[in-house]
Amino acid sequence: xxxSDAIEYLYGLQKHGIKLGLETMRTLLGKIGHPExxxxxxxxxxxxxxxxxxxxxxxxxQASGLRVGLYTSPHLVEFRERIRVNGDMIPEEQVADLxxxxxxxxxxxxxPTFFETTTAMALLHFAESRVDLAVLEVGLGGRFxxxxxxxxxxxxxxxxxxxxxxxxxxxxxxxAFEKAGIIKPSVPVVIGRMGxxxxxxxxxxxxxxxxxxxxxxxxxxxxxxxxxQFTYLGVxxxxxxxxxxxxxxxxxxxxxxxxxLLEAAGKAGVAVDEAAVRQGLQSVMWEGRLEFIEEYPRxxxxxxxxxxxxxxxxxxxxxxxxxHPDSRIILVWGMMRDKDxxxxxxxxxxxxxxxxxxxxxxxxxxxxxxxxxxxxxxxxPILEASLPAEALMVAKTRATSRDxxxxxxxxxxxxxxxxxVRGCGLSPIRG
Numbered sequence: 001x002x003x004s005d006a007i008e009y010l011y012g013l014q015k016h017g018i019k020l021g022l023e024t025m026r027t028l029l030g031k032i033g034h035p036e037x038x039x040x041x042x043x044x045x046x047x048x049x050x051x052x053x054x055x056x057x058x059x060x061x062q063a064s065g066l067r068v069g070l071y072t073s074p075h076l077v078e079f080r081e082r083i084r085v086n087g088d089m090i091p092e093e094q095v096a097d098l099x100x101x102x103x104x105x106x107x108x109x110x111x112p113t114f115f116e117t118t119t120a121m122a123l124l125h126f127a128e129s130r131v132d133l134a135v136l137e138v139g140l141g142g143r144f145x146x147x148x149x150x151x152x153x154x155x156x157x158x159x160x161x162x163x164x165x166x167x168x169x170x171x172x173x174x175x176a177f178e179k180a181g182i183i184k185p186s187v188p189v190v191i192g193r194m195g196x197x198x199x200x201x202x203x204x205x206x207x208x209x210x211x212x213x214x215x216x217x218x219x220x221x222x223x224x225x226x227x228x229q230f231t232y233l234g235v236x237x238x239x240x241x242x243x244x245x246x247x248x249x250x251x252x253x254x255x256x257x258x259x260x261l262l263e264a265a266g267k268a269g270v271a272v273d274e275a276a277v278r279q280g281l282q283s284v285m286w287e288g289r290l291e292f293i294e295e296y297p298r299x300x301x302x303x304x305x306x307x308x309x310x311x312x313x314x315x316x317x318x319x320x321x322x323x324h325p326d327s328r329i330i331l332v333w334g335m336m337r338d339k340d341x342x343x344x345x346x347x348x349x350x351x352x353x354x355x356x357x358x359x360x361x362x363x364x365x366x367x368x369x370x371x372x373x374x375x376x377x378x379x380x381p382i383l384e385a386s387l388p389a390e391a392l393m394v395a396k397t398r399a400t401s402r403d404x405x406x407x408x409x410x411x412x413x414x415x416x417x418x419x420x421v422r423g424c425g426l427s428p429i430r431g
Contacts, residue, residue: 003092006099007079013114020144024112028120029149031105035120035127039069040270041150042261045138045179046158046192048309049254052246052286053158056258058135060280062086064272069126069134071147073115076288076415077422083122085129090121098124115139119146133270143181154264155182156190156257160198161308176201188212188264190220192257214260222256225249232256234263239274244281247290249319250312255281288414290316293421297399299392301418303411305335307343313408314347320404321351328353328403330395334388334413337366341374344409352406354381354398358391360413388413389420 001009029036044054051072058070068086075081080089098121106112112120119139126134136147142157160176176198183189183202189211191202199215206213214220214235224230227244230252237259244255262272288303290313304313317329331352335341355375357368368384375382383398385391388407395405407417 001096001100001103003096006096009099009103010079010114010117013112013117016111016113018115018140019113020141022144022146022149024110025116025119025146025149027110028102028106028112028116029123031107032102032120032124035123036150038127039123039134039150040132041134041136041152042265043136043138043147043150043152043155043182044158044261045142045145045155045182047161047175047179048306048312049158049192049250049257050137050156052251052254052289053156053258053261054135054137055286056244056246056255056281056284057261058084058087059284060258060262060272060276061133061135061270063280063283064276066132067130069122069129069131071119071122071126071134072137073118073139074411074415076411077419081287082118083125085126085131090125094125095121113146116146123150138179138182141175141181142179143177145182148182151184152182152187153268153270154188154190154261155184156192156261157182157202158192158254158257159308160194161306171197173197173201177205180205183209183211185209186211188214188267190214190216190257190260190264192216192253212264214264216253216256216260220256220260220263222252224252227251227255230255232259234260237263239277242278242281245284246286248312248316250315251289287418288411293418296401297396297403297405299405299407301414302406302408303414304408305339305344305410307340307346310344310408311347313406314351317348317351317404317406324402324404326402328399330354330356330399330403330405332356332358332388332391332395332405332407332413332417333371333409334358334360334391335366335371335409336360336362336412337364337370339366339410341366341371345374348408349378352380354383354395356383356385356391356395356398358385358388358413360388360410360416362412365410365412388416392417392420 044050061068070084083090221233232239291301357371359365
């Protein structure tokens with residue numbers, strides 16, 4: 001099997017859709033020798049911030065001299081972004097080899113999904129790469145997510161907000177229950193900033209499972225309003241004058257969760273010193289999260305795709321306008337059809353001068369007409385472009401060198417834009 005054969009096979013598994021449950025995953029892992037049992041892991045879930053928190057934790061662990069696996073989803077441009085060891089993407093030949101082995105191992109009637117297969121691939125690659133520790137980001141929910149086959153040293157749940165209601169429930173406490181499914185008996189759990197109902201669910205489940213619970217703002221704290229200068233006050237550790245390589249005030253909470261997660265894992269033997277904390281946080285990179293890819297005009301990519309994340313993006317854009325009062329913001333906007341379009345755009349409208357509507361290259365992307373329906377009362381210019389690359393060009397024709405073009409609403413949209421900017425065309429379907 002070649003790499004292109006493997007990618008074609010993997011994307012063909014999209015036909016199975018999303019199937020929540022662990023039986024298929026456990027059967028598949030059993031057929032390949034249960035690689036998850038050979039790994040020390042950290043498990044990170046939540047509505048927003050889980051990918052950034054995972055990237056920070058992995059960067060700090062790597063700075064401490066450990067060999068670290070990182071599994072995240074979705075990718076932006078290339079499938080291999082999902083599975084990394086010490087920052088290096090899984091090699092193409094390894095994708096081909098592991099895909100062939102997983103395909104051969106799966107019983108004919110098993111029908112694993114795309115995400116189940118890629119999760120098994122990540123676990124097998126990490127085990128065979130002999131990583132010292134693997135950092136795993138939950139895909140969807142937690143309780144029945146394919147990653148929830150591991151017995152982690154510690155876990156974190158960053159935030160709770162309404163998302164994927166068709167799978168996780170219609171209320172924040174119902175979603176909190178699903179995400180709290182990664183809490184294991186006697187395994188420490190770190191939780192970020194969340195509402196009282198969601199926090200209550202976390203406390204109840206942690207108590208039922210005798211899992212030590214550390215809460216941001218209650219057991220560990222963060223002082224400062226700028227990722228360029230802040231202090232972490234942990235349960236047993238204090239780090240002053242920290243700097244995070246990721247922009248945006250919301251990354252402060254993610255940094256606090258990452259540090260608390262590592263502090264909790266320290267009780268199980270993961271040793272991380274202050275030098276590694278400083279180096280890892282300062283050097284961490286995470287594509288598609290307040291990421292500048294061009295200048296004059298500035299082009300900013302952000303993967304915000306729900307109202308809570310849009311509010312965090314709005315705070316960053318407001319700070320930008322304060323620093324650059326002669327600049328305008330042009331929004332290139334595309335979303336999935338099943339997302340809250342009105343809730344997303346509401347916090348952004350007051351600071352955006354123009355909007356260019358577009359559609360990512362995915363079947364479930366909202367059309368520009370569907371997005372336009374969310375802007376019925378907006379009186380500023382609205383433009384359209386059928387393809388993300390064209391939308392970026394339209395925005396550039398409208399911008400001066402002082403302006404900011406912000407591309408947001410979907411990680412799939414960001415992937416299409418990045419692929420076009422790199423000159424490699426639109427990226428394939430991503431799960």
